[in-house]
Amino acid sequence: MSSRPTYIDATPGPLFAVFHPPAAGRAAAGRAAVLFCSPWGWNETVSYRSRRDWAEALAAAGHPVLTFDLPAVGDSAGSPRDAGLVESWVGAVTAAAEQLATLAPGRAVAVLGMELGGLLALEAARRGAPIAALAAWAVPRDGRGFVRATKAFSRMQRWGGGPGGDSPLPEGWIEAAGFVLSAETAAALEELKPAEAAPPAGLRRALVLGRDQIAPDRQLVDRLAGGGAAVEAGPGPGWEDMVTHPGYTTAPAGTMETFARWLAGEAAAGEAPAVVVPDGVETVIRNGEAAVRERPLDDLPAGTFGILAEPLDAAASGDRCVVFLNAGAVRHIGPNRIWVDS
Secondary structure (H helix, E strand, C coil): CCCEEEEECCCCCCEEEEEECCCCCCCCECCCEEEEECCCCHHHHHCHHHHHHHHHHHHHCCCCEEEECCCCCCCCCCCCCCCCHHHHHHHHHHHHHHHHHHHCCCCCEEEEEECHHHHHHHHHHHCCCCCCEEEEECCCCCHHHHHHHHHHHHHCCCCCCCHHHCCCCCCCCEEECCEEECHHHHHHHCCCCCCCCCCCCCCCEEEEECECCECCCHHHHHHHHHCCCEEEEECCCCHHHHCCCCCCCCCCHHHHHHHHHHHHHHCCCCECCCCCCCCCCCEEEEECCEEEEEEEECCCCCCCCEEEEEECCHHHHCCCCCCCCCECCECCCCHHHHHHHC
16 A cells, blocks of 8 residues: 555644555554654654655554654644754654554554654653654764754855855854754754653653664663663664765665564554544645645655645645656755745
């Protein structure tokens, strides 16, 4: 069965998601449902194809899989200028986990959290999100480490903003590869300290993976184990190959195998209820005073995907339309949803 685009109700606006139903003949097995929590920024962009292939491989093996875009990212509502964005991100993980539990009843929800997505998933689990198992791959020790790495990446670039090279961004904002963090968002991220906070009470199992030659954080492993979770730790090869130049990215075969082996420990006994495949849906996304109706176009030629955006008032649409194509590896939404906000 092919993947199905859908929307998830969340605050402050709807989240765009894609549900990958388990393959026919394997749907009744009680294999865990998997929620992908993606990296941020350029790493999210260049790893898109690898993560899509990963989700499809898991669905072929019998796992219901849900991927989603964070608020102000991809096809979800919001803007990087929004206040309280980190709280919205954590709430989005919770909303996505709850939606997956509804779509795949009777199955444990296991999260695959990558980089910033892993930090947000840890915080959501700590606040009570229905996450039974969590694999944290290439997750920095804390939000401060993520912000520090993003600043370092930003300094490697030379801003081309015209004479003098002055950036048009407000003071304290960070731009890295065309993606931005507001000063407020960066400060809020620095407060995420999963290795120091109380461990998630409802987490039964955890897998903490490093990234290529960097070992997993021992303090995080000990903290999760101290909360009663059965914790495994090990290497996470393939990260750099997944987030390299988009023309050369490859799926992380070794880490995919490690995750599949670990995930097998979440299989439920006996058969599970049938998954609920979402029907075609649409949503309304508000951008300032404007309100736009959006719906996925999944009846396009194979391998092609799009979002149709139109005014709520059909009479205001006029007699013309505009088609935005993706720019190479950059998805159709553009950095920071720039083509959507336009």
